Amino acid sequence: MAPTGDLCSVPALLARNAQKFGNSAAYREKEFGIWQSWTWAETADEVRAIALGYMALGLDRDDRVAIIGRNRPAHYWAMVAAQMCGAVPVPLYQDANAEEMAYVLQHCGARFVICGDQEQVDKVLEIQDQAPNIEQILYYDKRGMRKYDHAHLNWLEDVKAEGRAAHARLEAELDKRTAELTYDHTCVMLYTSGTTGKPKGVVLSNRNIIETSKNSSEFDHLRHTDEVLAYLPMAWVGDFIFSIGQAMWAGFCVNCPESPETMMTDLREIGPTYYFAPPRIFETQLTSVMIRMEDAGKFKKRLFDRYMAVARRVGPAILDGKPVSGMDRFAYWLGNILVYGPLKNTLGFSRVRVGYTAGEAIGPEIFEFYRSLGINLKQLYGQTEASVFITQQPDGEVRNDTVGVPSPGVEVKIADNGEVFYRSAGTFVEYYKNPESTADTKDPEGWVATGDAGFFEPDTGHLRIIDRAKDVGKMSDGSLFAPKYVENKLKFYPDILEAVVFGNGRDMCTAFINIDLTAVGNWAERNNIAYASYQELAGHPRVLETIQNHVEEVNKSVAEDTMLSGCQIHRFLVLHKELDADDGELTRTRKVRRRIIEEKFADLITALYDGSKSVYTETEVTYEDGRKGKITATLELRDAAVMQPQHTRMAAE
Structure with missing residues (x-):
């Protein structure tokens, strides 16, 4: 499919917006309680200054530029500036630990790293020996950075100033590189959350991003007067499509909240017209x-x-x-x-x-x-x-x-085994440096296995x-096992934050449950129940009783589904700790890593199936400062009432 006119790259869309919507708001950011705004014309100027600054520091075509930090206009601009130079932006999860960052930075071979603040700079410096390609570290927030060795560290504002000063020398080369960009040039590289192993680098072209942004914007009639709140991780594909792809295509305004803590207040102040949330x-x-x-x-x-x-x-x-x-x-x-x-x-x-x-x-x-x-x-x-x-x-x-x-x-088809396949203009080019996985996922005709x-x-x-597909299985009696179906029903209750259901190949389903500390803590305060920790509240008899009622209500609902009635939960326990990405139990996008949980808590699963009434366990945890520790607990295991499946009841009647 040919591009519309010359709009075959994100920088080309930015140039069009600067002309067409020059005085309209493009990006906003709340800082120190005040909203700052940049028009499309101002945004184009900022992006160009960063791109010229990159070139002054020696950024080449096809270099990788990693971006690590919270949602800020400057971080989005840093990505588009990299594209203008013919380089490839690679956003990372800002809450990833140094070890997780080391893998991505080494795998993608990043030469430049853009860091939001001192915390991200420290993580990159800590693992720099594992990612020897890194030559330049740029940072946005200079608080705490004064006494660092600045031989290869630069404040982003200084880089922009240097770019503006060198415009006469470098702009012809920048214009040449930007003009070279085609639909088949790489637009961004995004790493998967890695639910089953190491993250994979997904290479997405300008064709992928622009065609998808165009089609989806037209589907929902998005226009330049719309407002969106950018608060989801910049390393996640959804944020890239909403805050760069669709924003550049439709010309709407991207609003960045001040912090996760103020997100709900900022959401009310902006009142977005287009909103996404998991x-x-x-x-x-x-x-x-x-x-x-x-x-x-x-x-x-x-x-x-x-x-x-x-x-x-x-x-x-x-x-x-x-x-x-x-x-x-x-x-x-x-x-x-x-x-x-x-x-x-x-x-x-x-x-x-x-x-x-x-x-x-x-x-x-x-x-x-x-x-x-x-x-x-x-x-x-x-x-x-x-x-x-x-x-x-x-x-x-x-x-x-x-x-x-x-x-x-988009074309979608269902394989004989029930797996969903698709192909479209948005289908990724390849997994970076991983031809085997690319071939396993995408066939020669472009169909992708989901x-x-x-x-x-x-x-x-x-x-x-x-x-x-890998989680759907069969119970020992041959009935269908689909854990997510039951987990989502459990998570409807405000008291339940997370649930993990087991039962594949077994004669019954069991579950681990995490309580929601905010909701249950509020209930405890209203009822004058004192507690000193998550663990103490999670094991309180009245909390266990409430969770049991929720499990049994879900069992009633599940029993009404003819196909999945075998997934009712027979036994459960409330975990003594919250499942945590830092402990490897969740991905950075907060998806459950089932295999790791099954291995880590094997003793608890065994106890659920052998009829034990309680179980003593020791669990390694990671504290906020990276130290490891152990917590111990004796957990109560509970039986839940299960219902006769609806089709069985009807047959009996």
Whole structure:
């Protein structure tokens, strides 16, 4: 497919935006409580200055430029500036430890590293001997950097100043390199989260990013007046597509919050019109709402319960433009004035025109809660290797149990074993330095194996994802085992932060559960229950009783699904620690690493299956400063009531 006009690279889109939307806001950042804004014309000037500065420091074509830090306009500009020079940006997870960074920096062969602050500089210096290609380290925030050896360290502002000073000498070469960029040049290299092993470097071309951004922007009618909040990790493909790809294509404004702690306040202040969050964010926000309602007075609580019942009944239908009675429409209008409007304003969702969630399945109840408020929340299904989009839900065809229809320009097929395959203009070029994995994932015709099991509904053409193909298995009686399906139902409850279900090849399912310290801690305070640690609260008899009730309610729901009724949880325990990426139990995108958990907590799994009532365990943990330690605990194992599957009950009747 040929590019539109000369718009065959991100720098070309930036140049167009500087001309077309020159005075419109392009990037905003909150610093010291104040929003600073840059127009598209100012953004183009900043990016050009960084690119000239790179060249003054000797950046060559095809060099790798690593970017490590939180969402800031300067970090996005640093990526686009690298592209202008013919180099390849490689964003890293800012919360990765030095060892994880060492692997990526060494594997991609980065010559330049852009660091957000002193913490990131320290991590890079610590592992520099493992990544000998690094020649220049640039940093944005100069606090704490005064006494460092600056032979190969530069403040980004100084680099920009040097670039501007050298413009007469270097701009002809910069213009030449930018003009050389084609649809087939590499746009970005993003590393997978590494759920099963070492992360892989996914090479995405300008064609991949621009065609995907164009198609997805047109699908949802994104325009230059839209606003988006950039708060997800810059190393994640979704953030790259939303904050660079679609932003450059549609010309909308990207807003960077001050910090994770102020994110919710900043979200309310910006009121984005286009919003994306993984299920965990929506779960956390719903937990916060429910906690506040528990603390509210009786009148407020009654009002909330009454109008939320109306919202659940008719809200999604009104949102989709379906017929609703005049009385219900009036009740919903009143509810919007009294409850939904103020609640959406508190959440920062008053102006959301298009909202998406993806990354993993969202609990149906959570999904319906937001849609009932009139928020146009939809699901999409995607991967890094697809430049995000594989399927999307069109307006008016939104369901909680599907991920929509193939995105524009995407073909999807289901293999005989149930695995989902796709191909599109967004399909990645290759895994960097890994031809074997590339060949295993993408066939010669361009079809990519997603690793997910699913099927198309014959009547709607919507795709349903069951689980990761490698995680879907069979119980010992031959019934289907799909752990994610049950885990997502459990995580609907505000008290439950994470769940891991076991049962493949066994005669019953069991589960590990992490409580949500915020929600359960709030409950403990309201009930005058003292606790000194997560571990103490997680083992409290009343907490265990509450979790047991949740597990049994989920079992009732699972029993109603003919295909998956064998996945009811027979026994469970509440873990004595939160699953943590620093301990290797989660990826940096907070996906569960099942194999590692199975190995690390093998003694607990054994106890769940041998009928033990309690088990003593010792677990190694990593503290915030990187030190290792051990925690010990004696955990109570509980039996949960399971229900007769619905089809069995009906047959008996």
